[in-house]
Amino acid sequence: MMRPSLKVNIGGIELENPIMTASGTFGSGKEYGDFVDLNRLGAVVVKGVSSVAWKGNPTPRVAETHGGMLNSVGLQNPGVEEFIKKDIPFLRGYDTKIIVNIAGKTVEEYCAVAERLSKEDVDMIELNISCPNVKEGGVSFGTNRDMAEYVTREVKKYTKQPLIVKLSPNVTDIVEIAKAAVDGGADALSLINTLTGMAIDIHKRKPILANVVGGLSGPAIKPVAVRMVYQVAQAVKVPIIGMGGIMTGEDAVEFMLAGATAVAVGTANFMNPTATTDILEGIEKYMSQYKIKDIKEIQGSLMI
Amino acid sequence: MMRPSLKVNIGGIELENPIMTASGTFGSGKEYGDFVDLNRLGAVVVKGVSSVAWKGNPTPRVAETHGGMLNSVGLQNPGVEEFIKKDIPFLRGYDTKIIVNIAGKTVEEYCAVAERLSKEDVDMIELNISCPNVKEGGVSFGTNRDMAEYVTREVKKYTKQPLIVKLSPNVTDIVEIAKAAVDGGADALSLINTLTGMAIDIHKRKPILANVVGGLSGPAIKPVAVRMVYQVAQAVKVPIIGMGGIMTGEDAVEFMLAGATAVAVGTANFMNPTATTDILEGIEKYMSQYKIKDIKEIQGSLMI
């Protein structure tokens, strides 16, 4: 029998399979390389990178919630030069695509990172306009239609690689923002980033996170993520990378049925370092159970 | 020793304690009366009532999600006349406050229900501008600043009881909507209603809910709810009724620390019919552990 095809295409780049890592949960892959064969991942999406080093927020930066977690890392990163020096050579040692998540406090900063990376050997850029953990810029771009379009259009001028725009779920109308990003030139969309949340230590009477609020991720948010992927898939033509609480191959299939071309695995890595490849195997099992020869048969095949 | 006081005041009405039922999860209390002493509840908030009977959505209307559930009941109710005839006399047999959640497809419909109830023996009105399960009206009022203010102001003209406005979490800026409702004359705010979500049966390749999308409730959404209560409490002076995933007395305390004056228990009832009074006892235990004599000492006492 022919092996089923799991190949997916995003912005003209062909991935061996639809499994990506969710930015910020997988570092640049080094640490997880002890547990999973990085060659088996469709793409590694690295932690958000800015033009200069960012220190991030004070600790505690994590709080456990029912079926989820809050983080307030605040995009700590060593800056784009360090990233280029250390992480690209490491990742190029593997047969996987490299997607660089970029962060900025101003449109100029986003553009500077994009321009710097346009000369480097990376496959795609993921524009994070949705991080709830930085005060300036970041999330305000992701929650305003016009800003979303504007920052996408500007960054697009400076990048040579396909541009993915990563959307925030903390909005009244996700479809409006998705369309704005596409109007601005996005080649693909990632959704969702984290929902803004908060947890309190009732004994200390203090917020658990030093930053007071943080981003909610994990299986708790999956229904919101699936809904947004579904709504956006009805409204735009570019490929969607779905994420938010994917823990199993079945969860990944759910996102693809809703309209995602690829999926990203985030919080699941923290519970099980082999989550990415376990999920890949789960998808393969589903495909063989239903005799699906090409993963494209799943994508968006929901019957309403 | 003196018994600690759990009394709270909302819109000039004094409740024996801060425990309410979340609208739509407790019927009018009859069914749960088999398990809990309704006299022990601060208030019973009844299922949304409209001017005429609504049939609601087709089934399935419920889907289980990780640490939560989706519902798409769609405000099925027998209409305000039936409600007045059957439920008010039943509830008046108990020493608890009656809060009527009202629904409408147009501003006129909301006003009609409010006016009809203004002559009846109910303690407060909760204006539901946030139900994601009805196509017209409902949620669009709750996601638009000007509409939220307008519908509140209009309904306020027709109601004699204190008016609570119940907000939707599916918005970019909850504080803006909260302020609009207060500007419109809200005496208190309830938050949060459900987050819009979706779940798919990957074997049938169909949405689980006949209505495709539904409202996510339960512990999964608690961090979002606590965050919104906290943000709104910083911005408005009216009392807040906090809800979203409250399962234990500790959860209830968390909401009060964030700024809620009272709390409502919804999904927890489905897992345990005595949830409301169990939660009340949990609050009492916390108060005695920390020697808190008056529940007002907890409310909004978070240290940042």
Place this chain on the structure above:
Amino acid sequence: MKKNLKARITTNHEIAPGIYEMIILSKELSLEGFPGKFVNLYLEDGKHLLPRPISICEINAKEQVLRLIYAVLGKGTKKLSMMKENQEIHVLGPLGNGFTVEKGTGKNIVIGGGVGVPPLLELVKQLEGATDVYLGFRCNPFLVEDFKKYADNVYLATEDGSEGHKGNVLELLKLQNQEGDMIYSCGPKPMLKAVSEWAKNHNIDAELSLEERMACGIGACLVCTCKAAETGDEDWEYKRVCKDGPVFSRDEVMWE
């Protein structure tokens, strides 16, 4: 009166491929149990919040136990099947309205399909009149011997023909030219719809036990509704399967 309690599991094992028998010990539940009523079982694992409704298959008030028979279908019933003897389980029940046993003084026809079979056993035990039982399965029948103890006749159909008639129960019913005064049935919707039509054509009264996804299980949340109409009434409404049902009379249910 409904009970909200922890009951001890005395037995939990597979009796047919994918079909489990769970016996729970509870004086209160055994006293309140009634044919056609069901209980809510809770998994209490933080992930699965909603109850699993399972019908009462048999009641033994003397031994103070309820017998439940369930199919492992999804994640929740899988978890149920892994519960151990002597473990406690959170149970709410008995819920719903049950069958009208009093109507069964004449000649009864009892028709069950798949996991709709178990709730009919206690009914057959309690029916006064003569009772013919029709049981349909995809394959691997179960509980057949139990029914033989209490019924006058038991007719068996399997879709794969491995045992009994090859085909469905409706065919078998027609083949037998079955006659009777009262029908009780539980099973998949298409089967119930067919039973309902057959009953109407033969002018026999019928009670049908429905299934729907539930949350509260006691009539408060309105998620478990089915379309129902008073006899002859075109103006249907959504009725609650958990409280107004799960047993409905033939003419109440509106089929899609």
Place this chain on the structure above:
Amino acid sequence: MKKNLKARITTNHEIAPGIYEMIILSKELSLEGFPGKFVNLYLEDGKHLLPRPISICEINAKEQVLRLIYAVLGKGTKKLSMMKENQEIHVLGPLGNGFTVEKGTGKNIVIGGGVGVPPLLELVKQLEGATDVYLGFRCNPFLVEDFKKYADNVYLATEDGSEGHKGNVLELLKLQNQEGDMIYSCGPKPMLKAVSEWAKNHNIDAELSLEERMACGIGACLVCTCKAAETGDEDWEYKRVCKDGPVFSRDEVMWE
């Protein structure tokens, strides 16, 4: 090499009020174990997603077991304490960098406070030089006899004065005019800060084991950071407690 595996629990019981000993059987973990390293324990209950980091208290490579000592603090450790013998537990480890045992050839001072005491036991076992141990507890000391087996001297302090010196370990250290070449310490932040200052004043090298809330445990997610600076460097950065630590050298850690 870090392992991601299921290990069998051979012992799990209370050894002091609220303090539990769990022994887990795993050849791989026992071979890779090292003083100061820790393991992540997973609850796998759908509600608590994050791992509970617990230090390695003792390693027995011959019996292929790890000994863990943990305090019941919140919901997760409560659940751990209810796990039964013979149950399997999901473990990731050993994680982190551990103490530099090689520095301990001279006179060692080992200082532990509360649940910071257990990770020092395997260290003391492995240290070559002479070792004086200071243990501080609020009340109800534990593991003291175990330390006596391997240390030259064990000094005990309890805040309530129920056993040993009434007060904290720092006072005791000063009372004894303790001298040494190397300090190893683990315990609450205020204690570590005081140890660090005392070490600086006495010009003694020190290694301190820190705690922080974690997610991945392997250095990928950056939630577990602490402020750290290269010696003398004012330009601090956030370092990962799980990967760059949990053991840091005296001069690296910047105290708030």
